[in-house]
Amino acid sequence: MNRFSFGPVVSERGVLFRLWAPKQQRVDLVIDDRPPVRMDLAADGWHMHESPEAGIGSRYRFILADGIEVPDPASRHQPADVHGPSEVVSDQFDWRCQDWRGRPWSETIIYQLHVGAFSDLGTFLGVISRLDHLRDLGVTAIQLMPIADFPGSRNWGYDGVLPYAPESSYGRPEDLRALIDAAHLRGMSVFLDVVYNHFGPDGNYLPSYSPIFTDNHKTPWGAGINFDGEQARFVRDFIIENALYWIDEFRVDGLRLDAVHAIKDDSREHLLQELARRVRAVTRERPVHLVVENEENDSSLLSGGVDHADRLYTAQWNDDVHHVLHVAMTGEDFGYYADYADDRAKIGRGLAEGFVFQGEEMAYRGSPRGQPSAELPPTAFISFIQNHDQIGNRAFGDRMADTISVAALRAGAAIYLLSPQIPMIFMGEEWASRRPFPFFCDFPPELNELVRKGRREELARLPGFDGHAEDVPDPTAETSFLSAKLDWDAMGQGDHAEFLALYRRLIELRKAEIVPRLQGIGGHSGSYSLDGDVVHVTWRMGDGSRLILVANLDATTRPFHPLPATRRLFIEGEMTDQEIGPWSVLWAIEEPVSSI
Structure with a gap:
């Protein structure tokens, strides 16, 4: 049973290859080193071909009318990177963890x-x-x-x-x-x-054969993805x-x-x-x-x-x-x-x-x-x-x-x-x-130069660079990644x-102390206040207890007022009954009052 609309379908009859290419009247398919075959044009811009000779491990690519060779946009594996042929792979796997049911x-x-x-x-x-x-x-x-x-x-x-x-x-x-x-x-x-919200700048062939983008929306990467225009389904x-x-x-x-926030869509x-x-x-x-x-x-x-x-x-x-x-x-x-x-x-x-x-x-x-x-x-x-x-x-x-x-x-x-x-x-x-x-990447030379230029311009706006960013790591260099x-x-x-x-x-x-109290926690559970510059935050937890944070986040010792009726869970830094030291944090819990 095929669960997905895109990508190859493996069956006893071989492999069904599919490409949604409404901009193309003709698409050829090349499997391994065999001669190209013309795919059948079906409804809604789909091109189909079922090959009894193909199977797991077959490598394939599509040829558009202008001769451009493209991978499957729903390829499951690209052994020779994004410009190379796609490979048919199995969706079967010998899972050892059979009883996994996730975690709350x-x-x-x-x-x-x-x-x-x-x-x-x-x-x-x-x-x-x-x-x-x-x-x-x-x-x-x-x-x-x-x-x-x-x-x-x-x-x-x-x-x-x-x-x-x-x-x-x-x-x-x-x-x-x-x-x-x-x-x-x-x-x-x-x-x-x-x-x-976008596709990368190198290796995206979708615009050649499908209405993947729309001019109705703009994003930081250019035209928006077509989620609400013609053929958006x-x-x-x-x-x-x-x-x-x-x-x-x-x-x-x-x-x-x-x-x-960059996914633009005016659909109902x-x-x-x-x-x-x-x-x-x-x-x-x-x-x-x-x-x-x-x-x-x-x-x-x-x-x-x-x-x-x-x-x-x-x-x-x-x-x-x-x-x-x-x-x-x-x-x-x-x-x-x-x-x-x-x-x-x-x-x-x-x-x-x-x-x-x-x-x-x-x-x-x-x-x-x-x-x-x-x-x-x-x-x-x-x-x-x-x-x-x-x-x-x-x-x-x-x-x-x-x-x-x-x-x-x-x-x-x-x-x-x-x-x-x-x-x-x-x-x-x-x-x-x-x-x-x-930041690191690895594009063709002309794109790498654009990335380096854009990075320099971006950093030039930061304090201390004054338009000069020569010492900043080259994002396209392997050394930056390493x-x-x-x-x-x-x-x-x-x-x-x-x-x-x-x-x-x-x-x-x-x-031990926080996770068990999260179950049942609701909205409006937190409140906060300041004692001078000391931050106090309190949450009503799901079990009725009150979780309390006191934090002094600077290098100055501050007055501290002890918390009554609480159990201290954790202390980082220095603290007395009168003062809380620099960079000091106190977590405490006030247990719920038992009902009689």
Whole structure:
């Protein structure tokens, strides 16, 4: 039974090849080294050909009327990269973890990683070799940066052009399945970062034969994807079925949708709504979590409860919490950071209510940003102090461990890892890795030059560069990518070992004290206040207890007023009954009053 509209179909009769190419009256098919054959033109722009001679392992490509050879846009494997032929692969796999049923969202502790930079091998199998470390750390979910096949041998992944084909430099599709299986055997979920707002600049042949783009919408990458124009039904299915494909054939536990604010759609049912609806319709037997990145802070996409089957999107990356903590820890106030500086109340608001900007004017944008979010549970937000963007978009890709004090970094970790929001660790953060994570890519020479030029122009706007960025790593050089490889040998040394012990302790405490209290937590659960510049945040937890945070996020000792009737869960820094020291954090719990 064929579950998807796009891509080859393997049966006892051979292989049915399909290409939706309404702009082409003729398409030829080449299988292996055989002569081309003309495909049959069917309804709605489909070109079909069933070959009894083809099977698993056959390589094929399509030839358009002008002679251009193109891969299958729904290729399952590209052994010779995005410009080469596609390969027919099996969707069968000998899964060892047969009883995996996923994990509830409240238990989620995410670890974001880049497959190429995470291990020395830089492959799916290389990730498997480090899964025991993540299990011992206490991670319950890994999130892979985009793996859709991209041009060249190295890329962040946001330039993918073949969304159904796992990046060939990382391994074969069965290697990705082996990674997901191995994670499940260790009790860890696997999330994929998917990009449905644009295609990369090299290797996307879709415009040659289909109405994939529309001039009705503009995005930072050019024309918008055609989700609401003529023949948009097929474009929508191409994207939505991709989400279903990863969940069904690879057993992934969730998707993180990149920059959904750039998905433009004037249809009666927005693509994001249809995608979530169709995913929910086929995943009733296990929890599948859908996460968005949304610059607009649109709270309408998020659910009103935790672990509810009728939710739309499970959670959103909470950039606001990152920004307020980053400004407090580093003192940086350039660019958008300026809107989060000099106001400790914004730290409290981001932790207690989710978004800092909930419709207020944001000076950096010159317009209002966000919607009210206090009615959402804290589990509708994913918090972090580092991720690929916030590190890699810096001029040198430098990490916080390179620029701030150990005390400040420990305080930030203690806040977000025990917050009721869902925490996300960026690879290597747990041992305060100082390896950079610069932007890197590998395009043809003319595109590489455009990338270098654009990078220089972008960085010239930052303080301190004065239009000169010669010392910044070349994003197209292999050395930039290699510099991002994790320093696993440093993990057990000096301060690195102390950070690793801290992260393990915090995660263990989260699992013991925070996670059990998240079930049933609702909206309007958080409140905040300031005692001078000391931040106080309180949450009403799902079990009726009150979780309390007191944080002094600067280098000055402040007056401290003891908390009555509480049990202290964790203290980072120095604290007495009268004073709270620099970079000090206190977590406490007030148990619910027993009813008689």
